[in-house]
Amino acid sequence: MALGHAWSVALLGIDGRVVEVEADLGGGMPGMKLVGLPDAGLREAKDRVRSAVRNSQHAWPGEKLTLGLSPANLPKLGSGYDLAIAVAVLAAGGQVPSTRLAGTVLLGELSLDGRVREIRGVLPGLLAARNEGFTRAVVPVGSLFEAALVDGVEVLGAARLAEVVAWLRGEEALVPPDPPGEGEPQAVPDLADVIGQPEARWALEVAAAGGHHLLLTGPPGVGKTMLAKRLPGLLPPLSPAESLEVTAVHSVHGSLSRRTPMVKIPPFVAPHHSVSLAALIGGGSGLAAPGLISRAHRGVLLLDEACEFGGHVLDSLRTALEDGEVRIARTKGSVRYPARFQLVLATNPCPCAPARETDCTCAPSVRRRYLAKLSGPLLDRVDLRVRMRPITAMATHEGSAPEATEVVRKRVLAARERAAARWAGHGWRTNAEVPGPVLRREFALPPKATALLDRGLDRGILTARGADRCLRIAWTLADLAEESRPDADHVAAALDFRERSAA
Structure with a gap:
């Protein structure tokens, strides 16, 4: 033998x-x-x-x-x-x-x-x-x-x-690899292309600085998708460890670029609203393959026309948003894929979606049913909510030109550096990653600063998870303002972001 x-x-x-x-x-x-x-x-x-x-x-x-x-x-x-x-x-x-x-x-x-x-x-x-x-x-x-x-x-x-x-047998040599090429830097859309919408632009900057999830609601043509596509340009490049992790996911998915195989900038994934649950989350027989949320790891997942997605598809994101990973069990075993992404939801306020709200022909029950696709538990995990209005003729002729991506990105990077330095001992890099108990105990704010949150909890208009997310937003606002810790105004502004409804 x-x-x-x-x-x-x-x-x-x-x-x-x-x-x-x-x-x-x-x-x-x-x-x-x-x-x-x-x-x-x-x-x-x-x-x-x-x-x-x-x-x-x-x-x-x-x-x-x-x-x-x-x-x-x-x-x-x-x-x-x-x-x-x-x-x-x-x-x-x-x-x-x-x-x-x-x-x-x-x-x-x-x-x-x-x-x-x-x-x-x-x-x-x-x-x-x-x-x-x-x-x-x-x-x-x-x-x-x-x-x-x-x-x-x-x-x-x-x-x-x-x-x-x-x-x-020692008769021939095999082919060695060529040195990894740097490739051409990937072009990202510039924020200067977006006209008006100061509130949405500010929300995008806050989302980039703290790693927060974002909901944009408004009629067609106001710039929801344009803004979302410019979020990756505001984010810092991936660290070597993050880059290798993201590249490994893309390797398993089969979507690596031959010209620039190492993924160094945050990925951007925008699936069509007809995407299946298995394609989004991951699935398949035997052992599950990675889905689109894993392709968006360390990057941005845009769900454009979010209310056109199936309700069960949207709700399947809830666990991944909390845990930063997805665990899928199949007959051959259970697998884990990383899925720590920034979620951006963009939706119209109703199915008919006229340019002016006064022209809407939808019955109130139709509007409620349409927006009900975004369930309460899902919206509770979305930190920033912005209602976008139609562009006016005066807004298109503002005295100063819109800020470019590079200008806003400098502020974002400075805020991220402050947050990373603060959380370095705990292993977190952004405010969105910090658990609520840490914010309430080790980094507790004075009662005067959190009075609004306490009233919101008493009246039932805010959940405990929502209060924790308000604290995270407040820390991001303080980082952007170059303050050492949030005050009552930052908490109020954070709560204002949470209370803006899509209805």
Whole structure:
């Protein structure tokens, strides 16, 4: 009997675990058996690998072949194990030496003619391998652009199985990756394009400074979508750790750019209102794939025409808004995807949505039913609510030009730096991340400053969660005003943002 070993990586969400692939030859009638909780796509690897080996001019064993993937109780999904299976079989048959396999992970799908195809999730897979002490990886040539982002691992690319075999024999060298390119900076729309709407512009600045969620309500054409699209330009660039985390999500989702694979600016995602629950949150059979809210991690999720979305789709965001992640259970197991995004809701006040409110033909019950798509629990998690009015002729000819993104961004970054310095000891970076108990105990404001919140709680017009969010907004307003702590005026302004209704 002969035994061959190779290593690959299994992904559970964006978390990976190294999988040992064992090939055992002999001990019975010719045949092939694959064990270790493979899914349907992986079970088909038996036929893919056999054809790839034979079409690469290598002999396929004529004995009983048992393939084991360990840990055996870990679900194995997809075709990314093909290359490791083929190498393990060839090593068991003595066709390739095992010298270079130690400390090496092999990722890639095999075509029937022996080509090594690209797979998703190479970046998080290599990060997991590095964390478990592996120092070398062989990946498809087409995946080198993202594999090169991982430091501390020697990355090599292969276009065909025959090239991997020749490399293992010491006959040829594999392709090294090119240095990661900086690429062209992504252009973002400028805030100077938005005319008028001073209240909405101020709310956008507050949202950017504190990481708060935002609701914009108004008739068509007043600039709701324009403002929302300019929010990413006000946000600071991602830190190296955040950038790697966001890039890993995009790698699993399959949406990485070859030109600029490392995501360095906050992503912006704006799904159509017909999006399904699985597409937004994540889903699929076996193990769930990431949804659009995970693609928006550390960035902005815009739900334009929010009241056109299904009510169950909107309410599915509630847990993610609180926890900053989404946990999805499927038959093969439960996965976790990060989903800490800024939510921007933009909606018309009624279905007919005339340019002037006096021209509305909707009955009161129709308006209430339309806005009821935004449920109370969801709105309670939205910090800033702004009612936008139609642009007037006088507003389009203001004496001073609208502020540009760069001007507002300087104030936002300064406010974020003050907040980051204040919360550095706790591990938070924005005011929106701070738990309510911390604001009420360690950073409690004097009773005079919070008197309005107390009255709102007494009258039942404010929930405990709403009061905590008012405190977070007040701290953001103080940071923008370069004050050391909020006063009664900041709390009143924060409460005013919360009380502005979409009705």
